[in-house]
Amino acid sequence: MLRVDNITVVFGGVTAVKDVAFGVKNGELLGLIGPNGAGKTTLMRVITGTVTPVSGSVSLINTSLDRKSSHERIRAGIGLSQQIVHPFRSMTVGENVAYAAGYAKTRNPLRSILSYSRKKEMDKAREILKLLDIEEVAEATPTNLPLGYLKRLEVARALALQPKILLLDEPLAGLNQMEARKLADKLLELNRLGQTILLIEHNLSEVIRICGRIIVIDNGIKIGEGEPQKVMRDPDIRSAYLGEGYNNAAS
Ligand SMILES: Nc1ncnc2c1ncn2[C@@H]1O[C@H](COP(=O)(O)OP(=O)(O)OP(=O)(O)O)[C@@H](O)[C@H]1O
Ligand SMILES: [Mg+2]
Numbered sequence: 120m121l122r123v124d125n126i127t128v129v130f131g132g133v134t135a136v137k138d139v140a141f142g143v144k145n146g147e148l149l150g151l152i153g154p155n156g157a158g159k160t161t162l163m164r165v166i167t168g169t170v171t172p173v174s175g176s177v178s179l180i181n182t183s184l185d186r187k188s189s190h191e192r193i194r195a196g197i198g199l200s201q202q203i204v205h206p207f208r209s210m211t212v213g214e215n216v217a218y219a220a221g222y223a224k225t226r227n228p229l230r231s232i233l234s235y236s237r238k239k240e241m242d243k244a245r246e247i248l249k250l251l252d253i254e255e256v257a258e259a260t261p262t263n264l265p266l267g268y269l270k271r272l273e274v275a276r277a278l279a280l281q282p283k284i285l286l287l288d289e290p291l292a293g294l295n296q297m298e299a300r301k302l303a304d305k306l307l308e309l310n311r312l313g314q315t316i317l318l319i320e321h322n323l324s325e326v327i328r329i330c331g332r333i334i335v336i337d338n339g340i341k342i343g344e345g346e347p348q349k350v351m352r353d354p355d356i357r358s359a360y361l362g363e364g365y366n367n368a369a370s
Contacts, residue, residue: 120143120145120147120283121166121178121179121315121317122179123139123142123177124176124178125139125140125174125176126140126174126175126176127139127173127174127175128158128161128162128170128173128339134339135161135339136158136161136336136339137338139175139336139339139340140175141334143284143315146313147315147316147331148306148315148330149317149318149331149332150318150326150330150332150333150334151319152319152320152321152333152334153336153337153342154337154360157337157339158336158338158339159336161339162336163199163288163317166286167193167286168189168192169189179195179196179197182195184197195283197282197283197284198278198280198284198286199277199286200273200285200288206272206276208260210260211257212248212256212257212258212259212268213241213244213248213258214241214244215261215276216244216272216276216279217241217244218240219275219280220240220281222280243279244275244279245257247275247278247279250275250309251275251278251305252305253271253275256268266293266294267294267302270290270291270293270294271302274287274290274302274305278314284316284317285315286317287319289319289320289321290306290320291325292321299325300325303322304329307329310329327347331346332345333347333350342355342356342359343355343356
């Protein structure tokens, strides 16, 4: 589905990502983990086209994305839910999702601002809010909603793009254990419905529970890849997590 080949990213002389390569298979729920500052979000931004690597390439179903803009990548099937939630505060929750539903389809991003209230997009938005169990806040504005709703809204907006691959950057961050478990179950359900997902997460117990495979990066370098339980038994990977609470998460 997605291939990332030999990606290197340098920020002002500092190498944030070094020669990283991996693939995401169709229908897979792949976890991308690593300590703070490892380069996970940077890799996500390379895939979405907001960071340009000094070398390497990204392709979706054997088609290179390298020369494509972020909007073209969304239209090609890349859907992103970001680490920092950023809904439009002036729109309702439903309108936010409807806007995203229109955005992926139009060639001109501005046009989706005009179309976010159209019936077809609103119907699609309802369906997605229901899927994520947040349809009761469809008419609310995001401003005063608890984080649990906002994290789900962020996933809903990405899903509304009807992506071939859903990229999630820390969707469980800031949620309590029960909320995190519920949203992780939801991601697993989406995956079982056929949604390919690349998941960045610090919540290792949930990652280990729901992901079929994980990639580990540390200091911009890929240090592990494979079946979650097996990878996490590797002493080098455990040491990369010392002080990161891994031992708590694993027990
Ligand atoms: N726009 C930028 N300009 C300069 N340096 C950056 C920029 N974005 C990221 N970095 C640096 O690149 C490295 C990787 O950062 P990145 O945000 O990708 O890490 P991460 O794995 O997502 O971490 P976290 O788990 O804390 O979100 C860090 O050293 C960070 O300070
Ligand atoms: Mg990050």
